[in-house]
Amino acid sequence: MAAQKPQGVGLGFRFELANELLHCSHTHAQFVEIAPENYLHTGGWRRRLLDQAKERFSMVCHGLCGDLAGAQPLDKAQLLELKTFLQQQQVAWYSDHLCYTSTAKAHVHDLVPLPFCQESVERTATRIEQVQDILQMPLAIENVSAYMHMPPHDMSEQDFVAAVATQADCSILLDINNVYVNACNFGFDPKRYVDELPLQRVIQVHIAGHEQRQSDLLIDTHGEQIVEPVYELLRYALAKMPQQPPVLLERDNNIPPLAQLEQELQRLHAIWQETYENHTTQRARQPDTSAAVCAAPNPA
């Protein structure tokens, strides 16, 4: 069976929400995203929920500890295990964070930012190519939130992400909230960041809420509602993208009832639909576009 490409708006599949989401009569979530690390080597209720989610929604997988840019040797056995899992789930692509997640001593279970320099581009792109060769499926790298720069810091974050994606020939998962958080924390223009990315490589978008600790310090908590400037940045980014990637709402902490998240999903769906229609209208005005335009999907 061919992998189903998600469209529209989705929701991160969390155990706290699972029963409500799986049994509700209506949701604006058209797909869900799971972390393979939560299901590998498991059975019991976790696998039951995974099977139920797969029955109701199309699915994408998003890694947490792939150590895509790590300094430790790649664990091929682990990647082959992941490949089997991804094939079983019939996902259209796999994504993970553009960062370190382990040291020589231990897995840190955190997203450690990379130095933004040419040497780091070369090393990371080579490693990502190796991962793609093993997984044999499209891989998207996600821009991460950060609170300090890792030296050496010779290029902008967007130039770094663009260079790695281009050199490794991989896709990008653009986290809009992370762009906004980093823009506030490091003082750059988030729209310029978006403009300078190879947007044709963006295969999926993440969006979430954050916590404002100080006037110039935002923490990417995934535990709050999305703020207005982040919605605005999403609208801006989607309008710029040549293709319309699906948008996923991440909520990992301080999880409210589904009804509350539905309000955010509904708003995201409206933005997604609006930009989709604008894209479709623009394509229709062009003299001859042989590109097949799919019908806009409706929420489940």
Added chain:
Amino acid sequence: MRDGIVDTICDCLAVTCRLAGTQQLQQWIQQWLAAAGPQTRLFWQLPVDFACWLMQQPNCSSRPRLYVELIHYEAMQLEAIHAPNASWHSKQQPSRITPASHLVCHPSARLGIYTYPVFDLDGSTTKLPAKSEQPLFVVVYRKQESCHFLCCSPPIAQLLAQLQQNSSLSAGLAFLRELYESVNEEKLLQQLQQLQQQGIVQLQHLI
């Protein structure tokens, strides 16, 4: 993030948290993070990782043996709850086990040997149990998504350990005959029959 790891482990080790106190448990977790840190990339396995490290540490007065065993027992329950599914149907009818039978263990089955009856603790009382005179053997397993335990005799525990290493039942019984002066095979087979009824073991040809 360290706070996230500490909180997650504390949540999973609820009985220890209640009996030893959150602060004490957090302190032990911090010692683990400083000395070794997570060897697993799977977040759900962090309490298991921590418990294994703790069991390997030499006895010390700041980490009473009772709590080390309780942490291990709670981590074992977590492993049993999340272990891969068995390849056989849980409603499979039991059938007769003979020394020539080929048995397999349920993937969730975990064996523990304790000096305190930690499996009797549920946090409802703060009264701590006395040390047992004999080592206590327990098998923890999952049945219909719930975790259960069964106290067992040392030979049955050793036999299960052999089966988990893919030994045949006849090889397992031969192993016990080497260990003990006399082995009551008939009684062992009866006990295995009970384990089969609980879904802890199954005959290979029924899978």
